[in-house]
Amino acid sequence: MKNGSDAQRAMAEQTLRRAAAMRTARAAVQAEQRAAPPAAAMGAPHKQRAVFDASHTENIPGARVRAEGQGPTGDAAVDEAYDGLGATFDLYWDTCRRNSVDGAGMELDATVHYGTDYDNAYWNGERMIFGDGDGRLFNRFTIAVDVIGHELTHGVTGHTANLDYNGQSGALNESVSDVFGSMVKQYAATPRQDAVHADWLIGAGLLRPGVKGVALRSMKAPGTAYDDPVLGKDPQPAHMKDYVTTTSDDGGVHINSGIPNKAFTNLAISLGGYSWEKAGQIWYRTLTDTRLAAASQFMDFARVTVLNALQLYGNEGKRSVTEAWSQVGINVP
Amino acid sequence: MRIQFETLGGFAYFPGLHRPLRIDTEQLTTLQAGEIESMVRASHFFDQSDSIRPVGAADYRSYRITVEDGEKSHTVKVVESAADRSLLALLAYLRALGAEGPTQ
Numbered sequence: 001m002k003n004g005s006d007a008q009r010a011m012a013e014q015t016l017r018r019a020a021a022m023r024t025a026r027a028a029v030q031a032e033q034r035a036a037p038p039a040a041a042m043g044a045p046h047k048q049r050a051v052f053d054a055s056h057t058e059n060i061p062g063a064r065v066r067a068e069g070q071g072p073t074g075d076a077a078v079d080e081a082y083d084g085l086g087a088t089f090d091l092y093w094d095t096c097r098r099n100s101v102d103g104a105g106m107e108l109d110a111t112v113h114y115g116t117d118y119d120n121a122y123w124n125g126e127r128m129i130f131g132d133g134d135g136r137l138f139n140r141f142t143i144a145v146d147v148i149g150h151e152l153t154h155g156v157t158g159h160t161a162n163l164d165y166n167g168q169s170g171a172l173n174e175s176v177s178d179v180f181g182s183m184v185k186q187y188a189a190t191p192r193q194d195a196v197h198a199d200w201l202i203g204a205g206l207l208r209p210g211v212k213g214v215a216l217r218s219m220k221a222p223g224t225a226y227d228d229p230v231l232g233k234d235p236q237p238a239h240m241k242d243y244v245t246t247t248s249d250d251g252g253v254h255i256n257s258g259i260p261n262k263a264f265t266n267l268a269i270s271l272g273g274y275s276w277e278k279a280g281q282i283w284y285r286t287l288t289d290t291r292l293a294a295a296s297q298f299m300d301f302a303r304v305t306v307l308n309a310l311q312l313y314g315n316e317g318k319r320s321v322t323e324a325w326s327q328v329g330i331n332v333p
Numbered sequence: 334m335r336i337q338f339e340t341l342g343g344f345a346y347f348p349g350l351h352r353p354l355r356i357d358t359e360q361l362t363t364l365q366a367g368e369i370e371s372m373v374r375a376s377h378f379f380d381q382s383d384s385i386r387p388v389g390a391a392d393y394r395s396y397r398i399t400v401e402d403g404e405k406s407h408t409v410k411v412v413e414s415a416a417d418r419s420l421l422a423l424l425a426y427l428r429a430l431g432a433e434g435p436t437q
Contacts, residue, residue, distance in 0.1 A: 058413075058421060116425075120343045124414055125389035147344070151392065158389040165391055173391065203345070216345040232348030254346040 045093045046105025049085040051078050054114045054129075061127065062111050077112040077142045081130060084148030085110060087188035091149065091180070092156070095187070095276040096284045101155035108152065112142060121147055123154035137208055137230060144203045149184030150177040161292045168297040170253035175260035178202050178219055179283055183276050195268035195275045201225065219265045222258030238262045240298075240329030259328050260298060267324035282309050282321060302332050334358045334370055337399040338427045341410070344392045354431045365430075372426060373400055376419040384412035396424055 047068065053075075054062035065078050072079045085108040092098040100106045109127040118131025121141035128151040130141045141147055154177050157163055163173035182200055186193040202225075203216035213226025213234070222236035236258030237243055243259065246252045264283060268275040285308040286292060292304050302325045309317035322332050339353040358366035378400055387393060399408040411420060 060414075120392070120394055122344065122392035122394070122414075123390055124393065125387055141344070150344075154391040155389075162389075165386070177391070226347075228349070230349050232350070235346060235348055248341065248351065249346045250342065252346075254344075 048107040051081045052111045080142035081110040084145045088149045088152045091184045091187045102159045123151045146181035146185040150181030153177040153180040167251035171256040174253045174257035219261040263328045335401040339397040341395045372423040379407045381409045383410045384415040
C-alpha cells in the first residue's frame, strides 16, 4: 500500500474495513448459534394447528374443522382448542425458543367432542383428545388452557427426557406437564400473571357448579383442590413424608406429582417475577438435559435442576433451587 | 355372571371415581342381563389379553375387567384407545351402568 496512489490506498482500507466487519458479523452469528437451543437452529417458528371433531364418537382423528389461519367456528370446544394450541406454541417459542412439540415445527393436532359424556383429556402419543365432560361433574376439557398446555407438554417430554410413565419418573412426567401447562395459562393471561399472583390451579373451571372443589389439582397447595362426596378428596401430597406408595394410577403418577409441583411453585414464588423467566428456564433446561434419564427419580431430577440453576444463575440460583426442593423433603447433597 | 369393572388412569386421580363397580347379572333386569352376556360373548372376552401400553401416551384411561361365568374367571386390563370395537361396546355399557349408580 505504501507504493499505491491515495485512491488505491482508500480502496484498500475500505476493503479491509468491510472484511473486518464481515468477520465480526460472522462471529456474532456463530456465537448466537452456539448459545441458542437446537430448536432455533431449525429455522423460523412454524405454528401449524389443526382441530378435528370426533362428533361424539371414539373415532380418531375425526373431521378437520379448523386449520391454521382460519377464523373462529363458533364451536367453543373447537375454538378453545385452537387458541390453546397457539398459546402453548407461543410460550415454548417465545420463552424457550422451542419450535413446537418436537422442536422442528410439528403440526399441533387436537380432536374435540370425543366420545359421549367423556370425562377426560389425554395425549395419545401424536395428538390431544378432549371429551365434553358429562355435564354433571365436569365441563368440557378444553375450557382450561393449562390442560391444553399440559397435554402438549406430554408430547414435548416424549421428544426429550421421555420420562417413563410409572412411579416417580411418571410423576415427574406429570409434574412437568402441570408446570408448563400452568406457565401457558400465566403467559396467555391478560395481563400476564406473575408467580406471586398466579393461582397455580390445574383445571380451574372444569368442575361443574355443585361439585365441592376449585380445580383438579393445586400446585401451590397440593391436596386441597377438591373434597367432594362423589369425587372424594384430592389425594396429592405436598411433601415426601406423605409420599403415596400405590399400584393405582400407574404408581401414583397423578398423585405424587404434587411433590415436584410444589417444589417448582416454591421456587417460582421465591424468585418473584414471571415464572417462565427463571424457574421455567431451569426446568426446561432440565427436561432437555441429557443427564436426565427416562427412569429418573425425584432426587435425580432435583440434582439436574440444581446443576442448571448454577450454570444459569450462579450460586444464588443454586441456593434457591436447593431450598425449594428441601421444603418438600428432597435434600440435594 | 359376575363382573367387576374398575376405571384406571385419566387426567387426574379421583379416589371416588376409581371404586370398582360390581355387577351380578342376576340382580339386573332380564333385558340388561341378556345385553351384557351377549356383549361378553361377542367380545370373546375369555380370549382377550391385556393391552400393550401405548408408546408416548399419557393421561389415557384404562379399565380392569374381571368376568366370572360359572367355573370360568378371566381378568384383562384394557387401554381404551387400544381396545377392539366389540370390547369398546362392553366398556361403554359398563361405564353407563356405573354412571347410573351403585349396583352392588
